[in-house]
Amino acid sequence: MTLAPFSIRDGREADLDYLNAYAYAEGMDALAGVEGVRVAVNDEDVPVGFLRIQVGADGVAYVNPVVTCAPWRGWGVGRALVEEAIERYGRLRLVARGASIPFYRALSFEDFAWSDVAPEIAADCDGCEMYEECTPLPMERNIL
Ligand SMILES: CC(C)(COP(=O)(O)OP(=O)(O)OC[C@H]1O[C@@H](n2cnc3c(N)ncnc32)[C@H](O)[C@@H]1OP(=O)(O)O)[C@@H](O)C(=O)NCCC(=O)NCCS
Structure with missing residues (x-):
């Protein structure tokens, strides 16, 4: 595959x-x-994607x-943003939307227990009216 030209930098207010x-x-x-945002930009410095890291009260990067x-x-x-974050944090966790689970599986993420999700992260899903449709799943990856 020919790689599309993009690079990753810190997010800016602009x-x-x-x-x-x-x-x-x-x-x-x-x-x-x-805060915590890294941005993928094209060769004209226009954002084409982003990743935000939120460090949980458990000290883990989500x-x-x-x-x-x-x-x-x-x-x-998406892969480049996630791989770069793993290089920086060593371990990443997240609560995947059902539709994005195949993406995270392609990146070697594995399931972990809801009971181990930082409460303020799990709270995003509590009472969400889209829960049944979304089928969220906690997933994590350690640096390989
Ligand atoms: C999920 C998302 C970020 C993937 O971004 P992307 O830039 O298209 O991903 P990449 O091109 O880096 O793909 C990386 C790998 O994941 C795989 N992949 C991506 N989406 C996939 C899907 N829906 N099903 C199966 N595999 C998928 C790719 O085939 C690729 O595998 P490979 O590297 O082994 O060839 C993008 O689809 C998106 O923004 N979705 C909407 C927002 C969202 O749901 N975000 C995740 C929840 S926080």
Whole structure:
């Protein structure tokens, strides 16, 4: 596969309109700021995807969320964002939406128990009206 040209850098306030448009398109909450956000940009420095890390009270880095804008899916952007985060944090956890479980499996994530999810992360799913449709699953990966 020919790699599409993109690179990864820290998120900037000026990126937020793009990032929040991508989040909105997926029914996700808007980002309030760029803390913990890494952005994949094209060769004109336009964001094409992002990953936000939220460190839980348990000290573990949670991906919340990772999004690639639709035209750029399938070009390795999501994998590159996740692999870079694993290099930095050593271990990543997340609660995967059902539809994204195959993506995380492709990246060698494994299931772990709901009881081990940091409470403030699990709270995102508590009482969510989309729970049945979403079928969320806690997944984790350690550096290989
Ligand atoms: C999930 C998402 C981030 C994947 O991003 P992407 O940039 O298209 O992913 P990549 O191109 O890096 O794919 C990485 C691997 O995952 C696989 N993959 C990606 N989506 C997949 C799917 N729906 N089913 C099966 N495999 C999938 C790819 O085939 C690829 O495998 P390979 O590297 O072994 O060839 C993207 O589809 C997205 O933004 N979805 C909407 C938001 C979302 O659900 N985010 C996750 C929840 S937080």
